[in-house]
Structures are given as C-alpha cells and as structure tokens.
Amino acid sequence: MGHVLVTGATGGIGTALVRGLVRAGHQVTAVGRDVGRLDVHGIEADLAEPGTLAAALGELGDVHALIHCAGISPIAAVADGDPDTWERTLAVNVTSAAELVRLTLPALRRSRGHVIFVNASPGMTGVARWSAFVGSKAALRELADSLREEEAAHGVRVTTVYPAATATELLRGVRSTFGRPYDPDRCIxxxxxxxxxxxxxxxxADAYVSELSVLPTPR
Ligand SMILES: NC(=O)c1ccc[n+]([C@@H]2O[C@H](COP(=O)([O-])OP(=O)(O)OC[C@H]3O[C@@H](n4cnc5c(N)ncnc54)[C@H](OP(=O)(O)O)[C@@H]3O)[C@@H](O)[C@H]2O)c1
Structure with missing residues (x-):
C-alpha cells in the first residue's frame, strides 16, 4: 500500500480503478482535467500538453506507483486525418506517460515503485481508420519495454495491461462509429x-507481472 498517481481517473476504467485502489488502502492522487469530480486528491493538468506537466505536478513527495490510464481514441482514415489529431493522440496516450514517468522517477526509484500503463488488446494492430490510436498504443508498449530495461537497476517495476473490450462510454462510442454492436454484458x-x-x-517483493492481457470470459 502506498501513494499512487493515476491518470484517466474520471473515465470508465479510471473511476473503478480509483475506487479499487482506495478500497485496498492506497492513497490516490488523480492527475487530469476535471479531478474535482473525484473524491481523492487531484492535480489539474491537460495531458494533451505534456510540457505543462512539470509545473502542474510540482513537489510530489513519496510516490509508490504511477498508473497511466488516460487515453483518447479518435477514428479516422489516414486519408481524412490531420496533424492535430495525431499530435493530440500521441500527447495524451504516450508523451504524457513518458513525461509523468520522468517527473516521478526520483520518487519511484526511492520507493522501488511500480509503473503501470493501461494499453489495449494486443491483437489491435493495423486497424483501418484507427491508425493514430493503435500507433499510440504500439508506442506505449515500446515505452514500457524500454523503461523496464532502463530502470531494472533501480528496482522499478513496469507493467503493461492489455484490456480487451471493457464496458465504458469510450467503447460504446468507438463501436458506434465503427458500426459494430455494443453489448456491455459481453465486455469486461x-x-x-x-x-x-x-x-x-x-x-x-521478489516478482511481479510485466504484462497482463485481460479478456472477457466468453458468454
Ligand atoms: N474501454 C475499453 O474497451 C478499452 C479497451 C482497451 C483499452 N482501453 C484503454 O483504457 C484507458 C481508459 O479507457 P476508458 O474506456 O475508461 O475511457 P474513458 O472513459 O473515455 O476515459 C478516458 C480518460 O482519459 C482522460 N483524458 C482524455 N484526454 C485527456 C487529457 N487531454 N488530459 C487529461 N486526461 C484526459 C479522460 O478525462 P476527461 O474526463 O477529462 O475526458 C478520462 O478520465 C484508455 O487508455 C483506453 O485506451 C479501453
């Protein structure tokens, strides 16, 4: 149990995550745009602007874990895309993750802490009309694997979680844009x-899960 920094805490998965962490006895700090909606301590920050995070976070004190759960999932063919969509998706999904790690590393090294990135189902590579999203998640996976090697000497653990379909508004919107059915009862x-x-x-202390792939039980 310890102090956990969480992004995406106002989302479907993040809200449940914050509740679960608090129930397990962790102290939680949420980093996001509208953290006033939560019952835990919040730091207001826009992850689409990673360059602003250092000033927003300030002095953090002890940190035992960082969980990057924030993510956006725009849907557009490359032919219809624009640089802004790419920049925003990479900023929220990857660059801010790297920057938050950089800012918390001194504390994470002291605590021999844990970084967890919420990625997406590993089968989701090369999906038409989803290049910015799947590209950002591929980059997030590589960030995790590089970081794990870099920080091994400091005892920092790095875990990537790969959830498949999870019943949130984000998934409802994605499925609707793709014209695919959404049944929350068939999701995680x-x-x-x-x-x-x-x-x-x-x-x-002696072992941890480096990758966690989560699927809904077939019903
Ligand atoms: N749901 C699924 O089926 C599924 C499957 C695989 C992976 N995932 C991943 O799981 C994570 C959470 O997904 P979810 O379904 O819970 O999505 P969600 O309900 O849409 O939540 C997304 C979270 O990201 C935050 N966020 C977005 N843009 C931000 C920004 N510029 N600055 C700060 N925070 C920002 C949102 O904050 P605001 O409230 O301020 O918008 C919200 O808290 C994502 O990384 C997603 O890719 C989801």
Missing amino acids: RPETLAQMVVWALSAP
Whole structure:
C-alpha cells in the first residue's frame, strides 16, 4: 500500500480503478482535467500538453506507483486525418506517460515503485481508420519495454495491461462509429479490470507481472 498517481481517473476504467485502489488502502492522487469530480486528491493538468506537466505536478513527495490510464481514441482514415489529431493522440496516450514517468522517477526509484500503463488488446494492430490510436498504443508498449530495461537497476517495476473490450462510454462510442454492436454484458466490467490492476500492484517483493492481457470470459 502506498501513494499512487493515476491518470484517466474520471473515465470508465479510471473511476473503478480509483475506487479499487482506495478500497485496498492506497492513497490516490488523480492527475487530469476535471479531478474535482473525484473524491481523492487531484492535480489539474491537460495531458494533451505534456510540457505543462512539470509545473502542474510540482513537489510530489513519496510516490509508490504511477498508473497511466488516460487515453483518447479518435477514428479516422489516414486519408481524412490531420496533424492535430495525431499530435493530440500521441500527447495524451504516450508523451504524457513518458513525461509523468520522468517527473516521478526520483520518487519511484526511492520507493522501488511500480509503473503501470493501461494499453489495449494486443491483437489491435493495423486497424483501418484507427491508425493514430493503435500507433499510440504500439508506442506505449515500446515505452514500457524500454523503461523496464532502463530502470531494472533501480528496482522499478513496469507493467503493461492489455484490456480487451471493457464496458465504458469510450467503447460504446468507438463501436458506434465503427458500426459494430455494443453489448456491455459481453465486455469486461471496469470494476473487474480495476481489481486485476490493483492485484498487479500488490505483488510480493521478489516478482511481479510485466504484462497482463485481460479478456472477457466468453458468454
Ligand atoms: N474501454 C475499453 O474497451 C478499452 C479497451 C482497451 C483499452 N482501453 C484503454 O483504457 C484507458 C481508459 O479507457 P476508458 O474506456 O475508461 O475511457 P474513458 O472513459 O473515455 O476515459 C478516458 C480518460 O482519459 C482522460 N483524458 C482524455 N484526454 C485527456 C487529457 N487531454 N488530459 C487529461 N486526461 C484526459 C479522460 O478525462 P476527461 O474526463 O477529462 O475526458 C478520462 O478520465 C484508455 O487508455 C483506453 O485506451 C479501453
């Protein structure tokens, strides 16, 4: 148990995650645009502007874990895209993750802490009309793997979580834009995914889960 910094805390998965962390006895700080909506301490920051994060975070004190759960998922063919969409998606999904790691690393090294990135189902590579999203998640995976090697000497653990369809408004919107059916009962419940992330954080000192792929049980 310790102090956990969480992004995406106002979202479907993040809300469940914050509840699960608090229930497990962690102290939670949420980093996001509208953290006043949550019952935990918040730091207001726009992850689309990674360059502003250092000033927003300030002095953090002890940090035992960082969980980057924020993400955006625009849908557009490359032919219809624009630089702004690419920049925004990469900023929220990847660059801000790297910057938050950089800013919390001194504390994470002291605590021999844990970084968890919420990625997306690993099968989702090369999806038509989803290049910015899947490209950003591929970059997030590589960031995790590089970071794991870099920080091994400091005892910092790095975990990538790969959830498949999870019942949130984000998924409802994605499915609707793709013209695919959305049945929340066939998806992972956000609370279940949150429970698994909290479990990953609770690993004993001698081992941990580096990758966690989560699928809904077939119904
Ligand atoms: N749902 C799924 O099926 C699924 C599957 C695989 C992976 N994932 C991943 O899981 C994560 C959470 O997904 P979700 O379904 O819970 O999505 P969600 O409900 O849309 O939540 C997204 C979160 O990201 C935050 N965010 C977006 N842009 C931001 C910005 N510029 N600055 C700060 N925060 C920002 C949102 O904050 P605001 O409230 O301020 O918008 C919100 O808290 C994402 O990384 C997503 O890719 C989801």
